[in-house]
Amino acid sequence: MDVWGAADLGDRLVEAVRSPGFVPVALVLAFLAGAAHGLAPGHGKSLAAAYLVGTRGRMRDAAWLGFAVAAMHTVSVLAIAVAWTFFSLSDLVSLERLTTGLQLAAGLTVVAVGLWLLRRHLRRRRHDHHHHHHDHDHATRPGLLLLGVSGGLTPSPAAFLVLVTGIFAGRAGFALVLVVCFGLGLAAVLFTVGLMALTGRSLVVRAAGSRRLLHAATRVGPVLAACGITLVGVGISAAAVAGLPGT
């Protein structure tokens, strides 16, 4: 079932932390492992696409989203690895429980972003109705950053293993650089998916031809995207609640 070889790449990456030399190879390996991890379901690919399409995002917005995911993933892996290594985190909470909790937080964040988008759109529509000016919903930084944060909140097992192995083997600095490269690989996937969604949308818009169809699409599109994002968020949260191990 390991279509993208993510598990194998992860194993080789942990191996690379210890072996001296071949630093550029290890960096590329980390980037590829991150990308392979990002290609697995989840990680907000569908969310990124829906958000960018629904809010008429631009290429720059897709880049911001990717950056937010990479940054949050790095911070999350670093915080958990340091807490686990130096502050006996496992005495307080098992790692499985912690990551499920983080997944729940990520899901709720997505729900919040979805609802906020929906509310904003409906409000603006009512506003437009009275004043007849066409200020369309544009992508906003807070929404983008929140989606990115939720995408990077749950750390990947491979990145965590790389960092703790690095800390235990005395190569903590190098391991952290590898985790950053891993996050960049993850970000690259999200950025590419975002660009594809934007290209797809502009093609549809160009091909739509009739103005009425286009008008309908721009009215319904954002609502659909907001509802979709909310539903996916509910799904993520529900999966997290179902996966919470009993005490």
Next chain:
Amino acid sequence: MVLRRALRHGWRCSLVVFALVLLPSPAAAHPFGAPQQIEVAGDGERGVRVRWLVGGTDDLTVLGVALGVLGEDRVMLDGAVVYEPADGDALAKAPDFTRYLTERITVTQHGRPCPGTVTIPGDLASDGADVRFACPEPVGTVTVTSRMLTDLHEAYRTLARGPDGQKAVYDAAHESADWSITPGAATDAGARPVSTQAVAVSSADSARQLAVVGGVLLVAVVAGTVWLRRRGKA
């Protein structure tokens, strides 16, 4: 014509996006969790205690099957196993498991072996197993060898902690490391070929490395953001 080609192109794009979203998860192969660990500690004047903690609980089931304590039917067709609490109890009672522990984890003092005995203080899955070693002389620096689970698969790794924040990583290529059990004990380096020996490293060194690299990254990100903003305003 142009319109039709554009539509076809858009359709292809959306198919790719669809495929990316729905493909099966490789993450399932590695659920999130702590890796296998050992803790090395002094135990009286001549004793050393090594506590072994399993990583994923399913590794206990795999080990149980490999030792013949659990039935082969516990391994599913795709090679996966599901841990049950009874597996840990069965292993804890099995003499084969005790023998496995004392064979795979050994302690030597200046090349002389310290005999070990196994105690399992509580739940094997959560509390681990203790191997207590009695050494011939008062303990200063000892060599701890761990080859736990590497016979099942050579990708198994063990993260090891010792007194005063010492740390090391054991794997199939690094099976032993020297540990200072009492403060100020000199390490007798060169007793073994360096290539097969893990080096116990200090926590302070790791923390320093993380702080330096983390600080540089933070500065780079902040500088990048400021630069982008300036450029955006100009």
